[in-house]
Amino acid sequence: MRASFRGEGTQRVGEPREKGRPHRGVEKGERAESAAATSRFAWMLRFLTAGESHGRALVVIVEGLPAGLLVTVEDIQRGLARRRLGYGRGPRMRFEADEVTLIGGIRHGRTIGSPVAIEIANTEWPKWESEMSPAPGLPTKVLTQPRPGHADLSGMLKYGLADARDVLERASARETAARVAAGTLAKLLLGQIGVDILSHIVQLGAARNEGSVLPVLSDLPRIDESAVRCLDPGTEARMVAEVKAAAKEGDSLGGVAEVVAYGVPVGLGSHVHWDRRLDALLAQALMSIQAIKAVEIGEGLALPGLRGSEAHDAIRMARPADSDGELGGGYTRDTYRAGGIEGGMSTGAPIVARASMKPLATLNRPSLGTVDVVTKESTVSFKERTDVTAVPAMGVVAETMTALVLASEALRKFGGDSVAEFARNRDGYLASLGETPSAASSLSEPHD
Numbered sequence: 001m002r003a004s005f006r007g008e009g010t011q012r013v014g015e016p017r018e019k020g021r022p023h024r025g026v027e028k029g030e031r032a033e034s035a036a037a038t039s040r041f042a043w044m045l046r047f048l049t050a051g052e053s054h055g056r057a058l059v060v061i062v063e064g065l066p067a068g069l070l071v072t073v074e075d076i077q078r079g080l081a082r083r084r085l086g087y088g089r090g091p092r093m094r095f096e097a098d099e100v101t102l103i104g105g106i107r108h109g110r111t112i113g114s115p116v117a118i119e120i121a122n123t124e125w126p127k128w129e130s131e132m133s134p135a136p137g138l139p140t141k142v143l144t145q146p147r148p149g150h151a152d153l154s155g156m157l158k159y160g161l162a163d164a165r166d167v168l169e170r171a172s173a174r175e176t177a178a179r180v181a182a183g184t185l186a187k188l189l190l191g192q193i194g195v196d197i198l199s200h201i202v203q204l205g206a207a208r209n210e211g212s213v214l215p216v217l218s219d220l221p222r223i224d225e226s227a228v229r230c231l232d233p234g235t236e237a238r239m240v241a242e243v244k245a246a247a248k249e250g251d252s253l254g255g256v257a258e259v260v261a262y263g264v265p266v267g268l269g270s271h272v273h274w275d276r277r278l279d280a281l282l283a284q285a286l287m288s289i290q291a292i293k294a295v296e297i298g299e300g301l302a303l304p305g306l307r308g309s310e311a312h313d314a315i316r317m318a319r320p321a322d323s324d325g326e327l328g329g330g331y332t333r334d335t336y337r338a339g340g341i342e343g344g345m346s347t348g349a350p351i352v353a354r355a356s357m358k359p360l361a362t363l364n365r366p367s368l369g370t371v372d373v374v375t376k377e378s379t380v381s382f383k384e385r386t387d388v389t390a391v392p393a394m395g396v397v398a399e400t401m402t403a404l405v406l407a408s409e410a411l412r413k414f415g416g417d418s419v420a421e422f423a424r425n426r427d428g429y430l431a432s433l434g435e436t437p438s439a440a441s442s443l444s445e446p447h448d
């Protein structure tokens with residue numbers, strides 16, 4: 001029989017049915033739907049946020065968490081408090097309380113397998129209630145001078161909106177509070193299989209930490225105590241000076257956060273499809289953070305300038321004295337140029353990614369040229385309260401997005417409807433690779 005591609009599996013009206021073949025009329029819509037279902041990559045841990053920066057609250061729904069994960073309001077509040085840190089934040093961070101309410105999915109302090117819903121109330125809602133009311137009505141002030149570099153103009157044109165506030169309220173990085181709440185759950189889950197994630201700031205404005213030593217988990221309290229979440233005191237002082245100078249001029253600053261994930265076992269992600277590659281998933285997740293313009297995995301920016309003979313991490317057998325933060329099936333590396341990912345899969349080495357944030361588009365002293373969308377006259381943008389920099393907070397958000405990707409991929413690899421099943425499957429996988437039981441148990445937090 002001749003091979004047929006176009007229209008294969010369908011049957012023309014009036015054509016005789018092939019003998020022995022079950023009759024199955026395939027409707028156009030059904031075909032399209034099944035094609036989409038097979039080609040669409042699905043996150044195993046899904047989350048969706050809603051809410052505007054000055055609305056009543058932010059909400060997040062997290063779907064796919066196994067039952068039995070211990071979670072308290074305080075866990076989420078601690079995550080949110082870390083995101084409010086950082087020298088250079090605006091006045092809002094001093095009074096914003098991030099009041100958390102657990103709406104669903106958690107009972108008596110543990111997940112029950114159903115979607116987890118979290119609400120984070122906005123402290124200033126009473127002040128904004130009339131401007132942001134969902135009831136029919138009109139705003140008192142319409143913003144018509146879009147900020148260059150922000151979502152304002154493209155969003156107004158795309159959605160047919162006359163007021164930039166309709167765009168900026170959702171484009172605002174306030175939304176990252178909801179992500180951090182979701183990421184706290186992902187981190188707690190990863191903790192059950194010995195994965196720990198930290199971040200630190202390696203550049204703020206022109207001040208750059210040239211050191212190449214990766215911080216370890218025990219450095220995290222010191223990083224969080226630093227005004228700019230930077231481990232090196234000399235660089236920290238230069239970063240603070242940069243923020244002071246920019247603040248004085250009503251200007252803003254960008255920078256770079258580095259995220260490190262320890263204890264990730266070999267084999268998360270896959271080489272078999274473009275949308276299953278772990279580095280691609282991380283790049284998308286980090287790039288989705290407001291104002292991020294570049295993502296680097298490992299030494300991705302330096303590698304093009306090296307020869308192949310110098311650019312890769314040589315493989316050797318692990319020795320008992322090697323770090324137990326690596327889970328590479330008995331193999332290890334002495335360098336980390338690949339950032340712990342080869343062929344779209346984790347290698348068992350620490351995962352290292354960097355996110356570069358542009359200077360915030362909102363300036364305390366607006367000076368960039370724009371056009372008033374009503375008068376079409378040249379002007380400068382409207383004035384909106386803002387931060388000098390949000391880079392230190394962005395590091396915490398980058399940890400969050402990394403945690404959500406790794407938790408989703410760990411759930412894909414190990415599955416499990418309960419945390420105990422998830423952790424057991426991970427331990428079984430490591431045992432099958434010949435990982436020493438001590439590495440598995442010393443990294444695992446106690447779990448039910």
Ligand code: EPS
Pocket residue numbers: 053090091092093096171172173174175176177362384385386387
């Ligand atoms: C933001 C502007 C500032 C930031 C805000 C993000 O808010 P406001 O305009 O209310 O002063 O503080 O960040 C947060 C509220 C937050 O929680 O991170 C912006 O325009 O993106």
